[in-house]
Amino acid sequence: MIAETGHFALVLALMVALVQATVPMIGAHRGNALMMAMDKPSSYSQVLLVAFAFGCLTYSHVTSDFSVLNVVQNSHSKMPMLYKVSAVWGNHEGSLLLWVLILSLFGSAVALFGGNLPPTLRARVLGVQAMIAVGFYLFMLLTSNPFLRQFPIPLDGKEMNPLLQDPGLAFHPPFLYLGYVGFSMAFSFAIAALIEGRVDAAWARWVRPWTLAAWTFLTIGVALGSWWAYYELGWGGWWFWDPVENASFMPWLAGTALLHSAIVVEKRDTMKAWTIFLAILAFSLSLLGTFLVRSGVLTSVHAFATDPERGVFILMLLLIVIGGSLVLFAIRAPALKSTGVFKPISREGGLLLNNLVMSTGAAVVLLGTLYPLFLDAVGGGKVSVGPPFFNSVFIPLMLPMLFAMGFGPVLAWKRTDMVEAAKRLKLAFIATGLVLAAMLAIAFDGPFMGIVGITIATWVFMATAVELAERIKLFSAPRQALSRLLRQQRASWGMTLAHMGLAIAIAGMAGAGGWKVEKIQTMVPGQSVNLAGYDFKFMGARRAQGPNYTIVEGTFQVSEDGNPVVTLHPEKRNYPVRQMPTTEAAIHTLFMGDLYAVIGDPEGSEGGFVTRLYYNPLIAWMWFGAFVMVFGSVISISDRRYRVGAPKGHASGKQVGAKA
Amino acid sequence: MKRLMYLAPLAVFLVIAGYFAVGLKLNPRDLPSVLIDQKVESFALKPIKGYDRGFSSEDLKGQVSLVNFWGSWCVACLAEHPMLMKIAEQKLVPLYGIDWREKDPDAGPQWLKRRGDPYTLIGDDPESKAAIAFGVYGAPESFIVDQRGTIRYKHTGVIDEGNWASTLWPLIQELRKQ
Numbered sequence: 001m002i003a004e005t006g007h008f009a010l011v012l013a014l015m016v017a018l019v020q021a022t023v024p025m026i027g028a029h030r031g032n033a034l035m036m037a038m039d040k041p042s043s044y045s046q047v048l049l050v051a052f053a054f055g056c057l058t059y060s061h062v063t064s065d066f067s068v069l070n071v072v073q074n075s076h077s078k079m080p081m082l083y084k085v086s087a088v089w090g091n092h093e094g095s096l097l098l099w100v101l102i103l104s105l106f107g108s109a110v111a112l113f114g115g116n117l118p119p120t121l122r123a124r125v126l127g128v129q130a131m132i133a134v135g136f137y138l139f140m141l142l143t144s145n146p147f148l149r150q151f152p153i154p155l156d157g158k159e160m161n162p163l164l165q166d167p168g169l170a171f172h173p174p175f176l177y178l179g180y181v182g183f184s185m186a187f188s189f190a191i192a193a194l195i196e197g198r199v200d201a202a203w204a205r206w207v208r209p210w211t212l213a214a215w216t217f218l219t220i221g222v223a224l225g226s227w228w229a230y231y232e233l234g235w236g237g238w239w240f241w242d243p244v245e246n247a248s249f250m251p252w253l254a255g256t257a258l259l260h261s262a263i264v265v266e267k268r269d270t271m272k273a274w275t276i277f278l279a280i281l282a283f284s285l286s287l288l289g290t291f292l293v294r295s296g297v298l299t300s301v302h303a304f305a306t307d308p309e310r311g312v313f314i315l316m317l318l319l320i321v322i323g324g325s326l327v328l329f330a331i332r333a334p335a336l337k338s339t340g341v342f343k344p345i346s347r348e349g350g351l352l353l354n355n356l357v358m359s360t361g362a363a364v365v366l367l368g369t370l371y372p373l374f375l376d377a378v379g380g381g382k383v384s385v386g387p388p389f390f391n392s393v394f395i396p397l398m399l400p401m402l403f404a405m406g407f408g409p410v411l412a413w414k415r416t417d418m419v420e421a422a423k424r425l426k427l428a429f430i431a432t433g434l435v436l437a438a439m440l441a442i443a444f445d446g447p448f449m450g451i452v453g454i455t456i457a458t459w460v461f462m463a464t465a466v467e468l469a470e471r472i473k474l475f476s477a478p479r480q481a482l483s484r485l486l487r488q489q490r491a492s493w494g495m496t497l498a499h500m501g502l503a504i505a506i507a508g509m510a511g512a513g514g515w516k517v518e519k520i521q522t523m524v525p526g527q528s529v530n531l532a533g534y535d536f537k538f539m540g541a542r543r544a545q546g547p548n549y550t551i552v553e554g555t556f557q558v559s560e561d562g563n564p565v566v567t568l569h570p571e572k573r574n575y576p577v578r579q580m581p582t583t584e585a586a587i588h589t590l591f592m593g594d595l596y597a598v599i600g601d602p603e604g605s606e607g608g609f610v611t612r613l614y615y616n617p618l619i620a621w622m623w624f625g626a627f628v629m630v631f632g633s634v635i636s637i638s639d640r641r642y643r644v645g646a647p648k649g650h651a652s653g654k655q656v657g658a659k660a
Numbered sequence: 661m662k663r664l665m666y667l668a669p670l671a672v673f674l675v676i677a678g679y680f681a682v683g684l685k686l687n688p689r690d691l692p693s694v695l696i697d698q699k700v701e702s703f704a705l706k707p708i709k710g711y712d713r714g715f716s717s718e719d720l721k722g723q724v725s726l727v728n729f730w731g732s733w734c735v736a737c738l739a740e741h742p743m744l745m746k747i748a749e750q751k752l753v754p755l756y757g758i759d760w761r762e763k764d765p766d767a768g769p770q771w772l773k774r775r776g777d778p779y780t781l782i783g784d785d786p787e788s789k790a791a792i793a794f795g796v797y798g799a800p801e802s803f804i805v806d807q808r809g810t811i812r813y814k815h816t817g818v819i820d821e822g823n824w825a826s827t828l829w830p831l832i833q834e835l836r837k838q
Contacts, residue, residue: 273666277669280669281669284673291680311684312684315677315680315681315684318677318680319677322673322677323670323673323674323677326669326670326673327670329666329669329670330663330666330667330669330670333666334662334663334666370676370679373679373680373683374679376683377679377682377683579733579735
């Protein structure tokens with residue numbers, strides 16, 4: 001019964017979405033307040049219905065109801081409770097249900113907090129949201145129903161893919177989807193603005209918190225994904241330029257560009273069509289990500305649901321959503337008038353450079369990801385595009401932007417004297433030069449990209465710090481500096497923290513990419529291997545039993561110059577249901593780097609094992625940097641200018657008044 | 661001119677969508693083998709434990725045959741096995757088995773003892789000698805080899821009623837006419 005009720009709730013949600021996609025839109029067109037007012041109740045009913053359906057599927061999973069096909073294929077009675085729950089979205093059908101749940105949550109948030117939006121804009125935004133929802137409900141009900149039954153009822157399930165049975169990955173998809181789907185808000189606002197034919201500062205101010213929220217979630221999702229790859233795949237790597245990783249990275253790049261261009265629309269009333277385009281792009285790339293993962297167009301380790309029929313449906317969906325919005329863009333965007341003018345060297349110019357580089361970056365990643373498909377489609381054979389392509393194109397593209405990023409915040413709007421700006425960053429230049437000199441003095445023959453990476457990271461960090469110090473007049477009027485520091489707007493705190501976070505993350509990438517040390521060998525108990533100054537002594541391995549897997553656990557005593565540092569316990573697990581092994585790397589994080597050990601298969605007759613040992617310098621900085629970026633973004637969202645439902649500020653009040 | 665610029669994103673998207681449409685028709689599991697239409701490199705495999713004859717490239721000469729790579733460790737081979745038994749019972753084509761990458765010499769014979777042995781001849785290939793000669797990616801994989809010992813077709817994954825009736829069996833019959 002539970003499964004059928006969930007199915008029924010999903011059908012009802014489709015019906016409600018059909019109403020929401022039409023009635024408020026017509027109301028907004030005709031100026032009918034009653035029809036427009038349909039948007040709120042229908043948003044609320046949608047979220048209740050989808051949440052109910054999601055609850056039904058979760059209940060079936062948690063109670064291991066093996067009469068439901070989705071539970072049979074993705075769960076097992078012996079799985080720990082955490083993974084019984086995460087198995088709900090660890091598969092194609094369930095993840096779509098999560099997708100629409102998040103979509104309806106965002107929709108109802110607009111209905112709830114959108115009190116200060118003009119009614120026509122709100123009606124249109126929610127109408128567009130409902131159109132997207134209709135597409136996804138149909139997709140689920142017609143091709144991917146999570147509530148299908150299975151007769152005869154099997155004794156037990158087939159279990160979730162063991163690689164996915166991991167705390168990091170349990171929460172990775174929800175954050176990723178919060179990010180992907182979050183960009184649907186910016187998209188809906190963009191489409192509504194194109195229909196209304198107006199984009200102004202107030203519009204940008206409404207869009208920005210949603211975009212920031214989506215960007216925050218996506219950043220967490222991407223960081224969690226790379227963290228998982230780092231400790232679960234057991235090769236010491238953290239980013240493989242896999243199509244599915246790229247699928248999450250492209251919307252991130254487009255979303256980052258959107259965040260910055262929306263500032264220009266808000267402050268300077270220009271770059272409007274471009275901002276609208278980025279809003280469409282960010283969501284389109286999110287949809288594309290879903291398509292790439294779900295359709296089987298590209299094969300990768302992640303493609304756990306390849307099915308051409310679904311692919312055709314998603315392709316139709318893409319054509320309607322992306323194609324339709326780009327047609328609307330081509331028709332309406334040329335009419336958007338900008339008033340602000342600016343010189344190339346100005347804050348606007350800097351933000352535009354950021355935009356161009358970010359979108360070029362997204363295009364490069366898109367090209368690399370789709371190239372194998374393009375070639376195959378014209379009969380050119382099967383190829384795969386790997387890290388060499390991405391690293392050699394993407395990194396050089398980003399370097400000039402990172403250099404410019406240090407200048408961005410010290411540039412004035414409209415026009416700036418470049419020499420004056422550079423003078424203000426004098427201290428940052430000096431600090432960067434010192435770091436570079438110190439690095440060359442210690443390791444002149446060090447890895448080129450590692451040195452470049454650390455240098456650029458230092459520059460971004462120092463320039464951001466110097467700009468903050470300048471802003472609070474730390475050097476010219478130090479007495480009031482603290483009070484000025486505390487009176488900084490939260491949005492500018494957000495910028496400072498996010499830029500510093502990126503600098504920290506880049507230092508981590510450069511360190512791990514440039515100075516990683518690895519050794520692979522067979523070790524017998526008692527044997528020691530020296531790696532980057534640390535002695536890894538293999539103490540042997542023992543067998544143990546987990547809830548739904550068997551364990552071979554190795555023990556390494558790590559010491560530095562005879563002083564014990566830590567004892568590491570890497571595991572190799574074997575999941576009997578799927579006959580799949582997984583590796584659980586043992587990692588000890590130190591300030592300057594991670595000690596990383598993996599145990600492999602037994603080798604030889606003396607209790608020897610294949611072991612992989614790594615020293616990954618600075619790698620934890622990467623995730624710490626991502627955390628700082630997220631923290632900055634959250635502070636920025638809490639800025640009162642964007643606070644949803646807050647009394648209208650003096651600037652926005654005028655705009656809203658003019659609009660209503 | 662300015663209008664055209666606003667149309668550019670749409671044009672780019674339509675091109676990508678066109679490729680997607682073509683891409684959907686391609687089978688991602690269709691791994692082409694460079695060895696197709698090449699002579700099988702000669703190999704001679706020892707018998708598996710308890711059998712007295714092995715399997716070598718000489719056995720392929722003179723008739724169209726089906727060569728199947730399997731292993732007791734391979735889960736999908738279990739799913740394929742009933743179909744292979746059916747092919748063997750009807751004596752449709754000589755079916756040769758290659759017991760691939762078996763760590764325990766007893767595992768393969770025991771697997772066959774429990775479930776039935778569909779193979780005309782079986783070779784033991786713990787060190788992937790024949791697997792390299794055929795260019796095998798994973799198990800199960802099957803090859804149709806013609807009268808002259810040339811690999812004519814590679815089938816990746818499980819043989820089932822569907823692909824047997826639609827692809828493999830028609831191809832075997834066609835090759836026999838040559």
